[in-house]
Amino acid sequence: MEGKDPLATPLLRRSKPPPLAPLYAVSLLRTTATAIAMMPAFNLRVVSLGEAAGYDTAAVANAMGLISAFRSFTEFTAAPLLASWSDRLGRRRVILASALAFTLEATLMAVSTGLVMLGAVHATFGCFASGGAVETSCIADATPAGPKRAVAVGRFFTVIGAALVLGPALGGALLARVGGAAPFACAACLGLTAFLATAVALPEYLPPSRRAPKESAAMLPAAGVYRLLSQTPPLRWYVAASGLFSLGMALYGTVNVLWLKEAFGWDGQDVGHFLSAVGAAVITSQVLVLPGVLRISKGRESLVVQGAMMVHAFKFIGYAWAPNGKWVYVVLALSTPTFCAAPVLSSLCTRHVPATQQGLWSGSMSALNTAANVVGALIGSRLLALSLRGFLPLGSALYAGALCHMLAALCVGCASLSGDKKMSESHDEERAPESLHGG
Incomplete structure (x- = not known):
């Protein structure tokens, strides 16, 4: 008899997994709130606070x-810890904690008056961010391996794309018409709405019968991932590809x-x-392409x-070569x-x-990607600072990102050569008895 989970919903007792629509809806609220606070509000807030403190543009880029x-x-x-805990405690608890933490982060950023306070708040609350790992795990819980799962993940990226349409436009408008703290206050309100929606409407996607045993808590996430990588050669190449892809995105995203x-x-x-x-x-690519x-x-x-990775690389090169802002839109549309x-x-x-x-896997991949973001942020901002001081071309960070994506594409090819199809069929056969259907 399964233990009773006070946060579980009656959907768990059905053979069919819970629908993913509530997850997408909650993710839309949370991601929109994040986009309002971060793109471009956070970067421009750093610029304004840095200029108020007497920093030049290159110093602001380094900051x-x-x-x-x-x-x-x-x-x-x-x-990795958040996602690993979700393997044992359930996905819903971790998503609730993360939503509440973001609400507090946005509130504190709204009242920040200096770079040190703003940076400290932003860095500290990273302890409650899983980078989408828990949501991706929910999708894996509710869909069978293969194209259906890829489409479900694509729908999740569609949600992210919708948030990227709404958030930056709203954040930019609030900055222009109200002031530097307005986007963060708006994000805090949306974050609180997401928290309440999670508490009321989000089901639990991982029933107690499929959770990791409690004794697995003694194993460090790194040990479990090492065991997975040692047993599955294609995963090693996919790890390298994911890390390089994230590094390339961070080199551009930090300085864009x-x-x-x-x-321009x-x-x-x-x-x-x-x-x-x-x-x-993003929406077009996930819904139509x-x-x-x-x-x-x-x-x-x-x-x-x-x-797709190779086109990504040429997209960054196209951005760097664009003679004016209109051409950036053209390159974006073509890519x-x-x-x-x-x-x-x-x-x-x-x-x-x-x-x-x-x-565990989703959290560890999120950790790898954030590690790539650390390196990308440091290198990208440094390349831009050198560019602004005339030592390098202005698009140097974009060229570096393009190179990373080319190398990532090479790693994916190596994964295929290492027996990806054979290993995939083997794992699907082993997990067939416990696979979930639907989504």
């Missing part, structure tokens, strides 16, 4: 890199606001509009990932399929991981 690196370091430390400002003279509202266009491209590509590929998902890379890569990884370790 932004340090804050981003500290934040990524705390996420690197916390994400300042780079757009310096390259854009203000906060201009940057917000572009980031909203990026969100629209990804399902069709998966049908055409017929089991060759690794080729989809490789192609819309690149956003298929992340959900398909995530699906390729999870099909090799046992059901009781999905949270």
